[in-house]
Amino acid sequence: MQIDRELDTRGLNCPLPILKAKKSLNDMASGQLLKVVSTDPGSVRDFQAFARQTGNELVEQQTIGSDFIHVLKRR
Helix, strand or coil: CCCCEEEEECCCCCCHHHHHHHHHHHCCCCCCEEEEEECCCCHHHHHHHHHHHHCCEEEEEEEECCEEEEEEECC
16 A cells, blocks of 8 residues: 555544644545554544545554554545
């Protein structure tokens, strides 16, 4: 998977990871991939809802240790 941009939101709580992801996605071209790394457990459901509401595709979610990884594809 070719990640076009990575965003580190470790230590930030809702809604900051979503807001930062939204800002990054706005600066990206359609079809590009954004990887967001978060430590907020609530980010799992937050990114699922964000993808549904915005039309950006949630390509992958995984948990590695205390990190929650979200990969979004720009619509």
